[in-house]
Amino acid sequence: MRIAMLHWAFPPTIGGVETHLFMVCPALARRGHQVGVLTGAINGETQEELWQGVYLRRTPLLDLNSLTPALIEEKRAAIAEEMNRFFTTFKPDLVHAHNMHYFSPVHTEILMEFKKRYGFPVILTAHNVWEDELFKEMLRFRHDWDGIIAVSHFIKREMVAAGYPAEKIVVIHHGLAYRHFLARTENPEIRRVIREAAGDKKIIFHPARMSLAKGSDVVVKAFRRVKETCPSTFLLLAGTDKTVDWGAVQQKEIAQIKELIHYLGLEKDILIRFFSWEEIPAAYRESDIVVYPSAFQEPFGIALLEAMALGKPLVVTRVGGMPEIVLDGETGFVVPPRDPEALADKLIFLLQHPEKAQELGEKALKRFKEKFSLEEMLKAMTNYYHLIWRRSTREKGAPSYSAAGR
Template identity: 35%
Template sequence: MIQTILFLSTSSGPGGAERVISNLATSLDPARYRAVLCLFRQGWIQERSESRGVRTHIIPTCGMTDWRWALRFRRLLDEEHVDLIHAHEFDANVQGAFVAAICGIPLVATVHGKHYFWEKCRRRLAYRWVSRQATMVAVSEDLKQFIVENVGACPERITVLYNGVDVPMPPRQAEVDACRKELRLPHGDQIVGVVGNLYPVKGHQYLIEGIPAVLKKCPNTSFIFAGRGQLEKELKDQVHRLGLDERVHFLGLRQDISTILALLDVFVLPSLSEGLSMAILEAMMAGKPVIATRVGGNPEIVLDGETGFLVPPRDSQTLADQLVTLLTNKEQAAQFAARGKRRAEGQFSLQTMVHAYQSLYDKCLRSNP
């Protein structure tokens, strides 16, 4: 019998959590599961999922106490004959758990990051309740420990399941060359890149602070930032003040991330906080050496000195030093890239993640006949 899994998302993206949801929904075993998606608002994830054949519903919400949303969501569960809800992030986890408890439907509640749920007492209490009502999942051991310490949830009630990414089809060299030409990257330059929304938590400003030190040692280096967000103007102003306009390129939201990654000599993620970074996993899967900050789940992905470098957050000088190390040592960079790719393919593949979640779904469904 095919089971219907409804994915409920707080955000419509684009972002790492949204890619996880879309990839899961479109990769479940069709002989065993049927995927449905429910969102609070229209957005990127709706377009991406519908283009892949996932039926999508939009039910706007006014927050945790929106009883009209709860009634409409309950009707949707009946109409779609939902067997299990898989919710993602705070609002979806709490609101979904409330309706699931009323309907007697099992719910998996995945937490992707440390966003705000611990700052207010009522949110901590809500998540503590969710951890008792649902099967709570953290995407890293670091995040699980954070939830235990800040929410008061029992560690036995939280399962760690790592995010996974698909093994990409390498772009054709002609596509890479065309992209380089489109971006007007000087021929012969080494390319350092970041993929991530331009939000304060991603720490882009600290990489930009370190760029002058990199250019002193490696003058033929260009930097590309793929992503959009609230700090775009501020970051561009910072680049202009430092006189880096010819060396730093802001690309906005890109749909050709595999081609962007193929351009890179080094991938950097200077985040101040992470759950489990999809961007790092995609860079490793693409065979790129990684420099990331020692925050969140990053040390669970990047093995310092083996598959990349880990640096302290907000430390522009150390970040610049490690960048120079990889840009001037091709052999070490190639070793990091090869080891990182093997690690990503073995432990953080999409297939591994899908298999883990399907096993969890089966366990929840068996315990809720």
């Protein structure tokens, strides 16, 4: 099957959707599918390449870090030309769009125009939901998707509550390429950097981008109390380079979090460092506990799978889809959001009871292997592709990319 993927960003830009695509696209290619990706540009330049068997086209016309709504409207014709070039060059049997139920009505309008012209079915994966006016505006496309994948039962409930048709939505949890992930845990340079800063202290790792939404301020506040009880501990924050940052809000929040670290006198006990997709497995390996105290309704959390794959105990917040992954008291702990005291309590418990921490980590690894492998996710996804494709061809025939289209 010829599968076209659409998303605003792709590694080296880092984020949950980007990591998902980075794993899924070459895995589909290895299984005999032809995969094309249309995504945002790096440094504003249009680029084409064949990457791990995947046709990859980067264009500034999908780079939402640099496109304002007014500029998108101004460039509508150019966006349509770019998308048309991609579709007529790659000729997909099916288009799989990621988070295109938000961000840009113009891009989604154009996608639906080409869906009608060429006759390809379009699947949406909803990696997130929102509560603002733009999300409500994008509801006008809710019946245009041929199928919708929700990354968690939480996301499905939210989508249905917003007005999306329940019968079109299936839940397919993310998966992780276990062997490939393990192969990247050996990195002497990352180990050196971390151990030069932390020494032989126990390491608490927060692998999310630094932001208030991800609870970076909460973990810093909790860490102050952890240090009082367990002084031989160190906090590792993953930093923020090459992450999607609409409106430059993130830089303001980073400054706020750094100011908090300075105010609490924790500079010598915290390392902030960006880890690339290739480097971050080694950072997990050096850690003893992984913490993910999101303050917003986290839709899923691939970072949780990464921690589980290395048998690390987790402390997460009771928001969004995370309680579907981490079983409280069995594979980690689940605490209320924006509660530094509750977070500190669980971190201190794990540090003071290493045998319990090891038990939780072992159970987390077992759950990961049973429920969240890349193989299980790909099986569910490709079965869904074939279901939607067969239904579409029965109703409309196969896609046609003749000069006249349809």
